Amino acid sequence: MKKVLAFDMGATSIRGIVGFLENGQFCTQEVMRMNHKIQGKNGRLVWDWDGIIGKIEETILENADVSAIGIDSWGVDFGLIDQEGNLLQAPFSYRDEKFIIGRKEADSRIEEATLFQNSGNQIMTINTVYQLLALKTLQPDVYEKADKLLMIPDLIYYFLTGEKIGEESIWSTTGLYDLTKKEVSATLFQILGLKKELVPKIVKAGEWRASTKNAKCERLRKLDIDVIPVCGHDTASALLMTEVARDRDALFLSCGTWSLIGTAVDQACTEREAYESNLTNELGYGSETYFFKNITGLYLFEKYKTQLEEKLGRKISFEEISSYVGQDFARKDKENGASGAENAGQENKEALIDMDAEVFSREDVQVKKEIDAFLKEKGVEAPGDDFSYFTLIYDSMVEKYKEVKEDIERILGRQFTKLQMIGGGAKSEVLAARIAQKLQLNVKAGPYESSALGNILLTLLYEKEVASVNEGREKICEASEVKYYRGNRI
Template sequence: MDSVHLALDFGSASGRLVAGKFNGERLKLQEIHRFPNQPVRFNGRLYWDFLRLFHEMMTGLKKASRLGLKVESIGTDTWGVDYAFLDKQGFLLGDLIHYRDDRGNGMLEEIKKDTSVSLADIYEVTGIHYMTLNSLFQLYYDVKYRPHIVEKADALLFLPDLFTYGLTGEKYNEYTIASTSQMLDARKKIWAAGLLEKLGLPVHLLQKLIEPGTICGMLAKPIQAEVGLPAIPVIAVGSHDTASAVAATPLQSKNSAYLSSGSWSLFGVELTEPLINQKSSKHNFTNEGGVEGTIRYLKNITGLWIIQQLKKKWSAADPTIDYSWISREAQKAQTECAIAPDHEDFLAPYDMEKAILDYCRDEFGQNLRGRAEIARSVYNGIAT
């Protein structure tokens, strides 16, 4: 009989529950449940709708139960950097703020003003390239401007850790997701406590680090009763989605590279040790933790996020518009305009279409005409 393992894969645009059926030689995948991930704006801030995502996860597990699948394990992965605070009773302290929220803007300048720590100091320890959305800068904001939340907290859990906690009641920080935070010592693979203390960040909220493959706990009894599954082991997979993607990529040699493309495009190689030097820092390469002790040395650039936002707007007005339509129309367009996908204008605008039109007009003096040229300017930029 096939062994069945459930993968809960949460992306920034959608999530899914997939059953992997393994007969000892071949793995077959069956999608059980798929759902949209729709962030929420409130009072100028951008949030993840975590409770909706947890509800969808439970819906997927119920579907797996109704199918009669003999499930042997469950694992969860998500995007990187985002986290939540729990108090001593396990209550969530506030809603989960989206990494595309602008609270990280200006935090590096405030760190330079408030402390003796430089960006070079941070990179030397963590090996993670600078982005305002990194957990380190989000947490610096929280300590400085939301102390009422931080002071009540008993634990900081990254998003896959939080889903696992909801399933098991156990608190851990899985290594690959923790490595995206810019708070881990890349060489020692432990929390960069010395650096964090210099920044005034609450090291005591960070949890025990566990490696991919660790059994976090069993499916809690209340969850068993609700979804109709027995006491199944919940496994800490490579819970940063890119870590799992790279682990599944059949790299043929030490000279092989990978490209993981979704909302973000991550191009890199697997190393046995982090590569941290001035040249690496200058070119904004990052050292994230991988499965089986590897380092994912990569370049992180904006991927299909912008196209996703255009599709969301256009398909609301015309349901026949899908990604295939956008791609076909973009191929026909003649414009050579190429946006800079990593420009801050495209991080989280209220209207992505308008942001692109304004950018091309202001930067290049070009007035794009129609959806095809708008999409083409994005693809041109990604390819540049």
């Protein structure tokens, strides 16, 4: 029996999970959980790199009996390595507001629509391409010293193995990757005046390996553990656990700090309509192409929960929130005359917030204050009590999902009948039921920890503990909790 270790890195927490098969049954054990925060440094927002890599190193040493390690993380952020192999500075966080400088520089060189056509990525100020252009403008000395650009999971891989590579799925989030040709876009590097030499060797998930024997972390060199480039982007890793690639009637919804809703497509969709709807294309395992939209997800919910706990001077359980929101939904539906299927879940859109509004994605957002200001500008009264803000956030999220579903159906000429919900948000029964009700789709919620499970799946596949992705997925799903919710018209 071989054990593998997955590091699943989210924007607010990092987990280490050991996975293995015992008597043919899939088993997991959480061996590390670390909350981490963005730090302010010299007027910029950066990740606590020393804290992150130190905790990962410690976890590996404590679990030295594993056969292989995989790493997945959020997208777009990166570190720069110089010719001597040193990390030049802590990676910036995508929530840093200086990246607008890079976006303006890009706009002076190329039209947004042309950038989208060449990359296929949703136009967002957080994108790697804008981050890199901002760095070149603000820190030209750092830019000139840089030899290689490593995305966050690839940067961890480098510290664990000494090898500088770029995994395909995480590079597909950069805005510098041609999703149609499935290769780094030399055209964009040239137009934007960026050094293509920064790009490391690009590899596909599961098709490379290196050992901790050559780690940058000295204490790991005494070990000889394979480190496998799994799908480095947590979304791509999570989608391995869904049926979307095989079922074109299905949408996926990865619901965490960010929400990503979309479907699998045969080739990247870079049409004008996709650009105008601010949709994106990214790659998954085996170069599978996914077409979806990034939306602010549970970030606002989590921020508000923390701020309300501080106000009340006590912890608030998710059960307490769910109970309140469920009753609030029922009350609102009754008031709206929505007891039947025809009007179920219908909302006055004016009473909702735009989850994509820039103010709601800020690191220092004061949620209640900003929601009140947003509604006041629309001439709408603020929620009646503190807990009603949770209802408003959930309903605003669901309304955005509905809009994106309709955009994707219009652009692709497809009609969806089902949705698979993964990520932490899938644990919320009231949210999953609301999605089924409002989007009129059958919803499958789970597996919940899909990013970590997809990571483990590819690592077990490399170790020949499972014969194929399908076999591994089946074994993992058999051991995972899944719930079903029916849309009213189905």
